[in-house]
Amino acid sequence: MLNRVVFIFFLLISLHSCKSNEYQKIEGTAQGTTYTITFSGGEKPYLKNAADSIFKVIDHSMSLWDSTSIISSFNKNATSQQIDAHFKNVLLKSHEIYKLSNGAFDPSVGPLIKAWSFIRKNDLPLPNAKTIDSLKQFIGFEKVSLVGSKLVKENPAIQLDFNAIAQGYTVDVVAEHLDKLGIENYLIELGGELRSKGRNPEGKSWKVGIEKPTNNETEEQNELQLVVTLDNKGLATSGNYRNFIQTEGNHLSHILDPKTGRPVAHNVVSVSVIAPTGMEADAWGTAFLVLGKEKSIGIAQKLGLEFQMVSGSKNGFEVFQTEGFKKLVQ
Structure with missing residues (x-):
């Protein structure tokens, strides 16, 4: 589902033999990427089917790759489109973040992205x-x-793109389903978007790795930059090191500034955000890439978000971390 590709690789501590049967793992492909769900309790076959069903339902709502999806129909329709509950949830959160970011996060950039x-x-x-x-x-x-229940647009040419928030939302929906089943310990990863709850197999907080933002358009993993604790939170990384524009001798970010209509001009290459939900972490990762460090710091302090921002420099990388983020680094 995502045009941008985010890679965060989670680390599972080796399981003690006495606990290995308590935790299970399901994995597969969804939304144009892969997913892994590690959990304790619950029935593995049922959870696999349930997760796959959730991915399909959300794809039919917000996938641009599905020509029959609700968002595809909205983009093609001249005036309005009936939407479902998932679409509405993402729409309302997008409006909230659009306002808080002063337009830095804007799903209406669809025509520019194309x-x-x-x-x-x-x-x-x-x-x-x-x-x-x-x-x-x-x-x-x-x-x-x-x-x-209808979404109305002012101009037939207006098109939406939820790729910077939909996978984070999907992770939240899966987490909500696990919560309803009474599963108290899990780590969900979908295309680099993460959501955790409870404890890992060693009875400790989950630990996840974030890779170095070195240019790489292949599927191979970069070297890990650091490992952080993820305790009942969502985490997402947005960057331009996996997906960028190389033309006329210029290396341009694929992240667009909605106000200029062009790729962001500053030297930020990667932002990792820890937030209460995967949806918030996903969206704010993109917004902070557009806003840059100083503006992002102010918003993060106001909203209680933690983040790391990596910028390119003559000497390699410059790394900024909020105080709360620093405390989570292992």
Whole structure:
């Protein structure tokens, strides 16, 4: 489902033989990526089927790869579209983060993402100001509104893209299902989006690894940069080291600034956010990439978020971590 590719690799401490039967793992493919769910208690076959069903339902709601999905229908329709509960949940949270980030997080950037992706795939010259301005008139999340159970848009050309929040939301939905089943210990990972609860097989907080943001467009894992404790939280990393635009001698981020219509201009290459939910961590990771360090610090302090921001420099990487994030580093 995601155009951006985020890689965070979680580490499971070796299981003691006396506890190995208490924890199980299910894994598979979903939303254009892979997933792994490690948990204690519950029936493995049932949970595998339940997780796969959740992925399919959310894909049918918000996947741009599914031509019959609700979001695909909305993007093609001229005026409005009936939406489901999952779409509404993501829409409302997106509106909230859109306002709090002063438009840095904006799912209405769909037309811009399509244009820049086309340029990247076909190695075309960068668009001029006139071309970008012609697309910017359709950008602005305030141009869509919810009327009853229908989503209405001001202009037929407006298109939404929930790729910067939908996988984080999916992780939350799976977590909610596990909670309802009474499962108290789990770690969910979907395409690098994580959500934890309870304890790992050693009876300690879950520990997850975050890789170094070195340029790599392959499927191979980068070397791990650090390991952090994830205790009943969501974690997501957004970056431009896996997915970027290389054209006319320029290395450009695939993260677009909705206000300029262009790739973000600063040297931030990676942001890892720890938040109460996967959806919040996912969305704020993208927003902080657009905002840069100083503005992100202010928002994080206000909302109680913790994050790490890695920026490129002449000497390699410069790493900033909030005080709360530092305390979680192993």
